[in-house]
Amino acid sequence: MFRTPVRIVALWLALTLASHAQTETRVYSLFAAPGDWFTHSGVNYAFFPFFHQWNWYYGHVQRDGVVGIRTDYTRSGNGSVYFYTPTALAKSDIEYRFLDGQSYWGRLRNLEWLSYDWYRDSRSTVAGYIHLPLRIYVANLDSQGRLRDLGYLIYERSMNGFSGAVPTDTWVTEEVAASDRRFWQNPINGGNFFDAQPLSVWQSDAGYQPREGNRVGVRYSGDSVVCGVSVGAGTGWDGAFIGAVDNIVLRFRNGVQLHFNFEVRPEGDVNGDGIVDDADLLQILMAFGATCSGYCFYDLNRDGVVDDADLLLVLMNFGAGG
Ligand SMILES: [Ca+2]
Numbered sequence: 303m304f305r306t307p308v309r310i311v312a313l314w315l316a317l318t319l320a321s322h323a324q325t326e327t328r329v330y331s332l333f334a335a336p337g338d339w340f341t342h343s344g345v346n347y348a349f350f351p352f353f354h355q356w357n358w359y360y361g362h363v364q365r366d367g368v369v370g371i372r373t374d375y376t377r378s379g380n381g382s383v384y385f386y387t388p389t390a391l392a393k394s395d396i397e398y399r400f401l402d403g404q405s406y407w408g409r410l411r412n413l414e415w416l417s418y419d420w421y422r423d424s425r426s427t428v429a430g431y432i433h434l435p436l437r438i439y440v441a442n443l444d445s446q447g448r449l450r451d452l453g454y455l456i457y458e459r460s461m462n463g464f465s466g467a468v469p470t471d472t473w474v475t476e477e478v479a480a481s482d483r484r485f486w487q488n489p490i491n492g493g494n495f496f497d498a499q500p501l502s503v504w505q506s507d508a509g510y511q512p513r514e515g516n517r518v519g520v521r522y523s524g525d526s527v528v529c530g531v532s533v534g535a536g537t538g539w540d541g542a543f544i545g546a547v548d549n550i551v552l553r554f555r556n557g558v559q560l561h562f563n564f565e566v567r568p569e570g571d572v573n574g575d576g577i578v579d580d581a582d583l584l585q586i587l588m589a590f591g592a593t594c595s596g597y598c599f600y601d602l603n604r605d606g607v608v609d610d611a612d613l614l615l616v617l618m619n620f621g622a623g624g
């Protein structure tokens with residue numbers, strides 16, 4: 303007599319898992335465990351693009367800020383995005399942005415779900431209210447359909463009536479679109495506008511154009527488009543910050559659903575798709591004997607030459623991942 307409900311549950315589970323698998327994108331580290339550690343000591347921004355995940359990059363890394371997909375704080379799967387900014391001057395981000403000047407996920411008015419998981423390590427010395435903010439890239443379309451007025455809308459708890467210290471040493475999941483949280487605006491090269499507005503105001507037909515003194519921000523409205531997402535640590539945080547982010551989820555009413563799960567690639571995965579198979583073997587063979595300075599993705603053990611040691615790493619891990 304329990305057969306039918308069991309079957310229904312099994313079917314539901316299968317469909318749920320199938321749809322979950324379709325919408326989840328695993329964003330893999332550039333290096334195998336323990337993962338990436340990208341830093342830059344200069345005052346200018348450094349960028350580290352992903353060759354294997356178009357439009358993803360580590361960005362705005364300066365003053366010894368660190369970012370990487372690592373195993374330090376495991377959330378879904380084996381990894382998450384790790385951030386470390388040792389001082390108030392340091393900065394580091396991970397971002398997705400369409401770089402062709404015209405692509406986007408959907409209209410701002412259709413953004414109905416935006417969530418992420420964040421973690422603050424209790425060793426952080428910055429003010430207790432600080433956590434990793436979530437930013438969406440927003441733009442307006444010109445008459446040719448090109449993106450203009452590019453900027454961020456930024457979510458932070460401190461602009462949303464939360465007072466006191468955030469939880470530490472635990473993962474926090476926050477949804478900020480369906481719950482109509484307030485966002486402030488940072489137009490690219492346009493300064494900050496801290497006059498945070500509920501997302502529904504930015505999404506309305508009239509939209510909103512912030513002002514501070516003589517400065518005027520960008521008007522974003524329901525017709526504006528969402529063309530990227532960003533999380534980062536610093537600058538101006540007085541002290542050190544250590545934390546992580548995983549599972550950035552966006553859902554639009556046009557049917558576009560995105561779930562970015564940040565994962566550390568298996569050892570031997572040359573092309574960064576999360577599995578070790580003949581495609582990786584082929585890449586090693588094609589590059590066999592090559593020398594490289596800096597980072598070459600087919601130089602798995604990073605000794606500057608592609609040789610049998612790299613080949614062995616693929617063979618030893620063949621079939622891993624997936
Ligand atoms: Ca993960």
Ligand SMILES: [Ca+2]
Nearest residue numbers: 571573575577
């Ligand atoms: Ca692979």
Ligand SMILES: [Ca+2]
Nearest residue numbers: 601603605607
């Ligand atoms: Ca090598």
